[in-house]
Amino acid sequence: MLRLIPGDPAQIMLGEHATVEQVAQFRADSGLDQPLPAQYLGYVGGLLRGNWGRSIKTNVPVTAELAERIPATVELTLTAMAIVCVVGIPAGVLAAFRRGSALDLVASGGTLIGVSMPLFWLGLLFGHFFGYRLGWLPTSGRLTIGVELEPISIVHALSQALPKLLTARLNAGIDFISNFYVLNSILTANHTALADSLRHLCLPSLTLSTVPLAVIVRMTRSCTLDALGQDYLQTARAKGLPERDVLLRHALRNALPPIVTVIGLQTGSLLGGAILTETIFSWPGIGQYVVNRVLARDYPAVQGVVLVIALLVVLTNLAADICYVYLDPRIRYE
């Protein structure tokens, strides 16, 4: 689909003063002179060998650029997901248990407004209020200038004894993990960096969690109400179980499987929202990366981001399906 873009990417990259020979050489070097099916097969073969191409804009391997940025997006998305689960599920359950109460009305109204609100607008308002007016939280980047965060070096001592190829791959892996700033600061016991990185995470993750939070609260409320209407709860009460056990061990346990599935499905929404959130808060993840590269028509970079996001969505849904199997024994036996 990207190849349908009018205009020659080689000409665009080399500029209007490039000679015909230079453009032809660039097209040959980049494989742009091959037929489309051959380009596709070459690309898939490269993917499987770990070669995702070079960015047309920077000439750096796409894998290297993505490896630098994926941890930022994953950290942001996981934090937002944690907020959704920790706040959303209890809020939905409480709203269901106290149906018709003021809490239920506030939850229903709040969720309706939450799914209607543009999250980039909310991000701008959060930044203005909490960042500029109150000065409580930073509004851009992942760390304050001057806060140092060393790469994780616990394995570097071991790397002397290991074969060179394994050392190189291990170091690349460690560098990748080092870009998870919260994890890095915990592993290196850097309390200053931990506090600073968490402060920087607050506004972007709160913004990003808004819409999925509203969806999960509605979904949890609906599933819990369904579960509360089931006959087996009457049986549990008739057996003499305390009301707390009836609600938590029976009603909530049976309400959870579809909620977990919806949480998994919300990953796509979170990753899409990350594109906007990272732009607002200058968060150096793959969302901001893809917006910059789209405008530059950097095919390999955009293809890499689309692939990574699709993989993340598939992996998260797989994890949700595995949780579903654990939560619902009937699935195991089918």
Add this chain to the structure above:
Amino acid sequence: MQSRRGIAGLLILVLISCTAALAPWLAPYDPLEQHILERRSPPSIQHPLGLDELGRDNLSRVIYGARLSLWVGVTAVLLALVIGVPLGTIAGYRGGWIDSLVTSVMDVMLAFPTVLLAIAVVIVLGRGLTNGMYALAFAQIPTYARLTRVGVLAVKEREYVLATRVVGAGPIHLLWRHILPGCLMPLQTQAMIGIGTAILEMAGLSFLGLGAQPPTPEWGAMLGQGRGAIFAAPHIVLFPGLAIMLTVLGFNLLGDGLRDVFDPR
């Protein structure tokens, strides 16, 4: 049977639609007219919503923005319906390899976040309001295709459909007169919610600079252009955002209301 939410949503949408229709008479200024010496001015009697980064009246731009947003939302959903409903109908009615192929393609499309899919289409077609609208229509096709397919699968095995087939009705007659009408209710509900979603996502694309281009008074573009001045003049981003939220809320309430009326469960 009435739904208070549906009525509230309808009232909001009537207000927004009237504003859009009467924009040339309601807007106090031309949305492109600049009062450059008074740029970023806060709300006042002359300019109730203030002036933007280039000294243009915010109220006039918000009013004209309603036209664009409603046009984008409705057209994107109509296009998605025109393509998605036939796809879903063929997949559900014929079954077999056609069903598998259509379902697989729709599932692949649904694996991508809508914003990312829309971005990918926009870089093929180019930036702009119309191309952004095509991108959003493309991203919504799988939703309506799947909804139609599920509806057709459920309805086509009902006794009255089988009876109609037995007396010799052809597939076109069956689909048009008997099967599709049974699938309309969920499509209507989803369409209302889909219009709100399209408006929200168009605003997002315009905010990123991939949708409406300056000086078009589209709400998302206004937010994107006013971003740099948020600390000095927050009113520039406050009112377009409120307008987006109110419009999308209206469509969501109406969609919920339709669901309450036609599917009380």
